[in-house]
Amino acid sequence: MRTDSGNPVSRRSFLKISAATIAAGAAAGSALHAVYETPREKGIRRVPTYCDLCFWKCGAIATVRDGRLWKIEGNPLDPLSRGRLCPRGTGGVGAHFDPDRLRTPLLRASERGREVWRPVSWEEALDFLASKMRAIQTNYGPESMAAFVHGIGGTFLKHTLKAYGAVNIAAPSFAQCRGPRDTAFRLTFGDDVGSPERTDIENAQCLVLIGSHLGENMHNTQVQEFANAVGRGASIIVADPRFSVAASKAKFYLPVKPGTDLALLLAWMNVIVSEKLYDKEYVGKYGFGFEQFAASVVPYTPEWAYPETGIEPETIRATAREMARYRPATLVHPGRHSNWYGDDTQRERAIALLNALLGSWGRKGGFYIPSSMDVPGYPYPAVPKPSRPALRAMSNKFPFANEDISTSVREATITGQPYPIKGWMVYATNLINSLPNQDETIRAIRQLDLLVVVDVIPSEIAGWADVVLPESVYLERHDEMNPELFKQPFIALRQPVVPAPDNQKPNWWIARRLAEKLGLGAYYPWKTIDEYLEHRLTAGGYSYEQLKKQGIIRGKQPPIYFDDGAPAQFDTPSKKIEFYSTQLAQAGFDPVPKYTRPDPGPPGYYRLLFGRAPVHSFSRTQTNPLLSDVMSENSLWLNAREAQKLDLKSGDYVRLRNQDGKLSNPIKLKATERIRPDCVFMVHGFGHTSKALRSAYGKGASDAGLITRYKNDPLMGGTGMNVNFVTIEKGA
Ligand SMILES: Nc1nc2c(c(=O)[nH]1)N[C@H]1C(S)=C(S)[C@@H](COP(=O)(O)OP(=O)(O)OC[C@H]3O[C@@H](n4cnc5c(=O)[nH]c(N)nc54)[C@H](O)[C@@H]3O)O[C@H]1N2
Ligand SMILES: Nc1nc2c(c(=O)[nH]1)N[C@H]1C(S)=C(S)[C@@H](COP(=O)(O)OP(=O)(O)OC[C@H]3O[C@@H](n4cnc5c(=O)[nH]c(N)nc54)[C@H](O)[C@@H]3O)O[C@H]1N2
Ligand code: SF4
Ligand SMILES: [Mo]
Numbered sequence: 001m002r003t004d005s006g007n008p009v010s011r012r013s014f015l016k017i018s019a020a021t022i023a024a025g026a027a028a029g030s031a032l033h034a035v036y037e038t039p040r041e042k043g044i045r046r047v048p049t050y051c052d053l054c055f056w057k058c059g060a061i062a063t064v065r066d067g068r069l070w071k072i073e074g075n076p077l078d079p080l081s082r083g084r085l086c087p088r089g090t091g092g093v094g095a096h097f098d099p100d101r102l103r104t105p106l107l108r109a110s111e112r113g114r115e116v117w118r119p120v121s122w123e124e125a126l127d128f129l130a131s132k133m134r135a136i137q138t139n140y141g142p143e144s145m146a147a148f149v150h151g152i153g154g155t156f157l158k159h160t161l162k163a164y165g166a167v168n169i170a171a172p173s174f175a176q177c178r179g180p181r182d183t184a185f186r187l188t189f190g191d192d193v194g195s196p197e198r199t200d201i202e203n204a205q206c207l208v209l210i211g212s213h214l215g216e217n218m219h220n221t222q223v224q225e226f227a228n229a230v231g232r233g234a235s236i237i238v239a240d241p242r243f244s245v246a247a248s249k250a251k252f253y254l255p256v257k258p259g260t261d262l263a264l265l266l267a268w269m270n271v272i273v274s275e276k277l278y279d280k281e282y283v284g285k286y287g288f289g290f291e292q293f294a295a296s297v298v299p300y301t302p303e304w305a306y307p308e309t310g311i312e313p314e315t316i317r318a319t320a321r322e323m324a325r326y327r328p329a330t331l332v333h334p335g336r337h338s339n340w341y342g343d344d345t346q347r348e349r350a351i352a353l354l355n356a357l358l359g360s361w362g363r364k365g366g367f368y369i370p371s372s373m374d375v376p377g378y379p380y381p382a383v384p385k386p387s388r389p390a391l392r393a394m395s396n397k398f399p400f401a402n403e404d405i406s407t408s409v410r411e412a413t414i415t416g417q418p419y420p421i422k423g424w425m426v427y428a429t430n431l432i433n434s435l436p437n438q439d440e441t442i443r444a445i446r447q448l449d450l451l452v453v454v455d456v457i458p459s460e461i462a463g464w465a466d467v468v469l470p471e472s473v474y475l476e477r478h479d480e481m482n483p484e485l486f487k488q489p490f491i492a493l494r495q496p497v498v499p500a501p502d503n504q505k506p507n508w509w510i511a512r513r514l515a516e517k518l519g520l521g522a523y524y525p526w527k528t529i530d531e532y533l534e535h536r537l538t539a540g541g542y543s544y545e546q547l548k549k550q551g552i553i554r555g556k557q558p559p560i561y562f563d564d565g566a567p568a569q570f571d572t573p574s575k576k577i578e579f580y581s582t583q584l585a586q587a588g589f590d591p592v593p594k595y596t597r598p599d600p601g602p603p604g605y606y607r608l609l610f611g612r613a614p615v616h617s618f619s620r621t622q623t624n625p626l627l628s629d630v631m632s633e634n635s636l637w638l639n640a641r642e643a644q645k646l647d648l649k650s651g652d653y654v655r656l657r658n659q660d661g662k663l664s665n666p667i668k669l670k671a672t673e674r675i676r677p678d679c680v681f682m683v684h685g686f687g688h689t690s691k692a693l694r695s696a697y698g699k700g701a702s703d704a705g706l707i708t709r710y711k712n713d714p715l716m717g718g719t720g721m722n723v724n725f726v727t728i729e730k731g732a
Pocket of ligand 2: 055218240244
């Protein structure tokens with residue numbers, strides 16, 4: 001796998017596949033307004049939009065040839081893609097031509113759990129949905145209708161739900177993804193890392209990746225900048241139990257024992273403090289509670305950390321000195337999917353503090369200060385005041401959660417406490433695969449009066465729904481615009497390239513029509529999405545015509561580093577960088593991170609680790625014909641010596657059984673030196689169990705099916721999922 005272009009298959013072969021698929025695909029005569037018309041090339045239209053194969057939102061230009069979607073490339077005007085998409089983005093054409101797409105609304109025609117459906121009209125589906133929602137409102141109150149919404153496409157549905165009175169709107173991007181990281185950085189610096197991350201990889205001279213597997217994690221801008229950093233000889237330090245793509249580019253590779261990163265981080269800080277290698281001026285000027293912090297890291301010597309982490313003291317010292325050598329242009333990457341072991345906010349606090357010691361926050365080659373363009377919101381009528389608060393606000397269980405916790409909504413659905421949850425609206429999140437413990441999710445679903453799923457394919461969660469609403473894919477619709485918070489501020493537009501092939505509708509249409517059916521039409525003063533977008537842009541002083549034509553409007557970039565005049569403001573109680581957190585102390589937590597040893601698991605078991613592959617996103621792309629052509633199943637990484645002990649070789653099919661007896665689908669073994677002997681690794685998203693996903697059903701194994709246990713982060717309610725263990729059974 002190459003990381004230079006970020007593309008493991010040549011673009012040429014990609015286009016070849018796409019041409020073949022398109023020939024077999026639905027014909028799409030376009031009546032859409034032509035944008036970006038190139039008059040010299042007859043029959044060719046180029047439409048700028050932004051990608052939705054993941055949440056990075058790269059600016060793209062789609063080309064339509066003779067009315068058919070042909071290819072998608074990066075928009076050179078876009079600061080995120082810089083004119084180049086990742087392989088998934090290029091394969092986005094396949095989302096339009098996916099043969100397994102949902103085509104028309106469906107109503108359940110049997111009990112839940114059996115996939116028997118009746119195709120219905122949109123009017124019938126939405127009438128049914130509205131009547132069920134009205135019943136929940138009458139019988140339990142509107143707060144009993146919860147939602148799970150992932151991505152910008154959910155904006156309008158959230159508006160309808162809030163107008164209806166819903167207050168619990170969760171996304172897996174918090175308690176299953178970046179929640180601990182953002183909580184920790186907010187506690188330390190008073191601000192989130194955000195998405196796209198405010199990491200200045202472009203200018204880093206030393207880059208430390210703690211499990212951030214850039215190159216497999218294909219977040220475009222970061223991967224481009226990482227490839228450049230490698231190219232210009234930046235010093236790369238990677239800690240990962242698995243020799244990842246990023247590790248193969250590293251000067252120092254540290255095969256850390258899983259779950260012990262906090263010990264490594266504390267030992268690094270011990271060296272930097274005891275050898276006085278930190279940025280004294282920066283810490284003196286901006287730091288709060290440094291003395292208490294410094295005293296607390298004294299016991300955490302490299303010699304102490306060695307038996308915990310498996311990393312030799314001299315390597316810990318050498319890497320700590322390497323980081324200090326390049327400060328402040330040393331970036332200790334905070335990662336993104338940070339729900340690992342349940343101590344995650346404290347691990348991320350340690351990452352934040354290490355960066356603070358190096359003086360990298362607000363500095364070139366560290367973390368820049370992002371900005372965005374000011375686009376006023378639409379002047380909607382005020383939504384009703386809820387009579388009951390969100391579940392999160394009703395208990396002090398996770399005091400530092402600042403977003404709704406998906407698993408808390410699930411728990412309340414099962415227990416009925418503190419109040420009943422009777423309906424779920426699920427938009428663009430496959431909860432069966434994204435939440436830990438599938439049995440609990442199914443138990444909660446069985447308690448519901450209503451489950452409505454808006455999806456583009458018959459996903460596992462759609463299989464449990466009472467109403468399935470088929471959305472048009474991103475290339476066929478408008479969405480909310482994106483005034484991005486980034487290094488260079490800009491606004492991006494998503495607009496239709498081709499029409500939806502069947503009876504699919506865009507989210508804004510669904511949200512608006514549902515509001516009308518619920519008697520909430522007054523919350524939609526605009527008649528068309530164009531009117532909405534134009535209203536907001538005009539109010540901000542921008543031209544909708546220009547945005548339609550270019551896909552991107554760029555703004556002026558204010559200073560992004562403290563040294564250039566960006567304001568050094570920290571929105572913490574002390575208004576400084578909190579080495580010692582009084583907020584944490586007051587809430588009864590460690591004000592400076594302390595290490596606790598992870599549970600090693602039962603003897604004879606391997607810890608189950610999981611991650612990304614360059615050509616797939618989560619569990620959403622396995623039916624995409626272009627992407628599944630490149631990778632149609634996942635494999636199980638197992639240390640070669642362990643494989644030999646089990647008399648297994650690469651290519652053999654095995655099944656995994658976890659500590660609770662759950663058995664996986666067969667998965668192909670990859671015996672390799674590139675992983676520690678105490679863990680195994682697989683790519684997330686495979687092993688689909690929905691038969692309607694004809695091209696992906698049963699291919700590879702599902703990590704989600706084996707993640708029966710999780711460990712809650714006591715600060716913010718994240719679900720650490722790297723706490724499951726498996727044994728390996730031979731044969732398919
Ligand atoms: N076991 C396990 N669980 C995980 C993770 C893991 O690695 N392993 N990763 C965690 C992380 S980091 C994250 S961010 C989350 C991701 O969690 P999710 O966002 O739930 O990811 P997916 O499983 O891809 O589910 C997305 C669903 O949206 C549908 N979809 C795709 N495009 C559209 C669209 O345009 N409109 C609509 N309406 N639907 C669409 C897809 O078909 C799919 O059913 O999962 C978390 N959970
Ligand atoms: N191609 C592709 N790219 C993606 C996505 C996608 O679906 N597909 N999803 C995007 C999203 S939303 C997210 S959140 C990110 C997730 O990607 P990242 O945030 O980069 O990584 P994680 O998923 O947290 O972790 C996976 C890596 O951590 C290592 N690891 C596991 N346990 C430990 C440990 O105890 N210590 C250390 N040091 N390392 C460990 C694994 O071996 C693996 O290399 O990827 C993003 N990019
Ligand atoms: S990183 Fe790739 S999949 Fe994600 S938005 Fe960018 S091009 Fe699309
Ligand atoms: Mo994520």
